Amino acid sequence: MKFSQRSYTQEFLDRDDIPFNDIKRNMQELDVINTWLGGHGITLSGIKELLQTQKLEKVIICEIGCGGGDNLCAINKWCEKNNVAAFFIGIDINAHCISYARERNPSISCEWITSDYAKVMFDQKPHIIFSSLFCHHFSEEQLQKMFQWMHANSSLGFFINDLHRNRLAYYSIKILTAIFSRSYLVKNDAPLSVLRGFSKSELNTILSDASIHKHSIKWKWAFRWLIIVKR
Numbered sequence: 001m002k003f004s005q006r007s008y009t010q011e012f013l014d015r016d017d018i019p020f021n022d023i024k025r026n027m028q029e030l031d032v033i034n035t036w037l038g039g040h041g042i043t044l045s046g047i048k049e050l051l052q053t054q055k056l057e058k059v060i061i062c063e064i065g066c067g068g069g070d071n072l073c074a075i076n077k078w079c080e081k082n083n084v085a086a087f088f089i090g091i092d093i094n095a096h097c098i099s100y101a102r103e104r105n106p107s108i109s110c111e112w113i114t115s116d117y118a119k120v121m122f123d124q125k126p127h128i129i130f131s132s133l134f135c136h137h138f139s140e141e142q143l144q145k146m147f148q149w150m151h152a153n154s155s156l157g158f159f160i161n162d163l164h165r166n167r168l169a170y171y172s173i174k175i176l177t178a179i180f181s182r183s184y185l186v187k188n189d190a191p192l193s194v195l196r197g198f199s200k201s202e203l204n205t206i207l208s209d210a211s212i213h214k215h216s217i218k219w220k221w222a223f224r225w226l227i228i229v230k231r
Helices: 020-035 039-051 070-081 097-106 140-153 167-181 184-195 200-208
Strands: 059-064 086-092 110-114 130-132 157-163 216-220 224-230
Touching: 020 039, 020 070, 020 097, 020 184, 039 070, 039 130, 039 157, 039 184, 059 140, 070 086, 086 097, 086 167, 097 110, 130 140, 140 157, 140 200, 140 224, 167 184, 200 216, 200 224
Parallel strands: 059 086, 059 130, 086 110, 130 157
Antiparallel strands: 157 224, 216 224
């Protein structure tokens, strides 16, 4: 197994012929993984850093590739606990995912949008745009355009929560999902996602090629990168 370069093998989740019930189970298990391995905590770290010196009447937070909305749900709980007024926007190209997110999160003040993120036009720019476990699905060229779009469409900045390509991360998630997962999507895609993940130098290169030079890249447990770009 080579870890020096990214894999471009397609994940099952990126295919067009996967039944939604299988995708739904995949999203449910990813929510558990994000909860227990600190993924939601990393997302909250990005929110806190971008809001650190800001006093806003209401913060607008947008997630691209929102899936079933579990990240926005976690942020909403933090906002309610800390008396932060917030409005959310969840964007996903899969209409079934958006329907599931809307059904699952009825109490969140959120606009759910079925679309390719790049085709979305905002009446008012979100203060923060972010993605979680979304970027590794794309090529470097696609990511350059994504980062430029996120930068242009956010008023405070954007952040990315994604995977560190690492041998220990790969074999650990492969063993854990083989034992505990009941989803063939998770069993296949979770280890493959690590192989499609990034080194720090690769992220620096993508950001530089996107003409984004002021940013921070922090390593987080468990084998994640938190990339923050402030406006």
